[in-house]
Amino acid sequence: MTTAREIADTGAQILTAVRTVVVGMDDPLEIALASILAGGHVLFEDVPGLGKTLAARSLASALGLFFRRLQCTPDMLPGDVTGSYVYAPDSGEFVFRPGPIFTGLLLADEINRTTPKTQSAMLEAMAERQVTVEGNSFPLPAPFHVIATSNPIEFEGTYALPEAQLDRFMVRLSIGYPEAEGEAQILQNRVLRQEEATHVPSVVDAPRLAELQAAVEAIHVDQDITRYCVEIVRATRGAPQVEVGASPRGSLGLVLLGRALAALDGRDFVRPDDIKRIAVPVLAHRLTLTPQAWSQGASAADVVRSVIGQVAVPPTVRALG
Incomplete structure (x- = not known):
């Protein structure tokens, strides 16, 4: 059985390999990797051009x-x-004839540029790891994961993701602009490569990733930690700025992702700090704010914080936090 220490060592190798070409995304990359380890x-x-x-x-x-990679467009069909x-x-x-969703990792680029009908074509795949076409079901490869990108500042020609679609994503991450040193490093890396293409070596393969996911x-997870997750999610439902709070899938996301973060830290138990760290990326996209809160400039992330x-x-677990 793979230990937490082995997961941490392998995770560090994966992140080191990715960071040879991806600069200034340390925290989002670690949470994204943890999300994949959590299934x-x-x-x-975020805005275009951030990598x-x-x-x-x-x-x-x-x-x-x-x-x-699936480049989403308005004329795309399911x-x-x-x-x-x-x-x-x-x-x-x-x-x-299988479509591009039959892969290990699907990048749905600019997912908010395609219509809700096409967006919904991914719902069954993301939830059940299969697709149904004309009454026949076809299993997807295992492991199977979706990474989607969305531009939050452009509205013309876009279609906001419905709540049911957003709820299928374990986390929503914002990268933000890099620091000056990081941006300079991006330019220097491109100059040294002398070509546009980048190469990241494989650290694990699909069967080994499945083993790591099983080990996670x-x-x-202490019962008090699960109760802590439930209390956080229930509190979002009662917040005055919130019209619709997070569902039990949000509570489950906190627990599952908390386990993966603990494993990447080399621990075989979850701490409260793990839950605090991931609360915003796990829960914020699952909240619907009231019109009053929205008009006043409130954000779901602020509510979660x-x-x-x-x-x-x-x-009983405060000392572990």
Whole structure:
């Protein structure tokens, strides 16, 4: 059985490999890796040009996963994602031709540029690791993960992700602009490469990743920690700025991602600080603010931070925090 120390060592190697080409994303990269180790999907939401696509491609390469990129557009159809039946002249029958979703890691680039009908084509795949076309179900490769990108500042020609779609993402991450030194390093790396293409070596392969994911399942979660997660999520439902709070899937996301973060830290148990660190990326995109809060400039992230400050850490695990 793979130990937490082994997960931490392997995780450090993966992040080191990715950071050879991705600069200034240390925290988002670690949380994205933890999300994959926890079996989840990742949404990067930020302005264009910050390296979201490069980060997804680099993670896929370091994890040894077959990678496909889907550039979302308004005219894209569900069959362009899942695949469809096509006529085979040789046999005189219709045969299923798999779409780009049949991969290890799918990058859905600018997912908010395609229509809700096409966005929903990914729901079954993200939740059940299968797609259904004309009544026939087809299993996806294992492991299977989706990393999507979204531009939050552009509204013309875009379609906001519905709550059901957002809820399928374990985390929503914002990268932000790099520091001056980091941006200079990006330029220097490009000059030294002398080409546009980047290369990240594989640290693990798909079977080894599956072993790491299975080992994360063995990380201990104290009952007081699970109760702490529940109290945080319940507090979002009662916040005055919130119209619809986080669902139980949010509570589950805190626990699952908390285990993965603990493993990446070499621990076989979850601490309250793990939950505090991931509360915003796990919960903020699951909240619907009231019109009054929205008009006053409030953000879901601020609500989650306020809730974290109000919910008491369980006394039996306070010392671990």
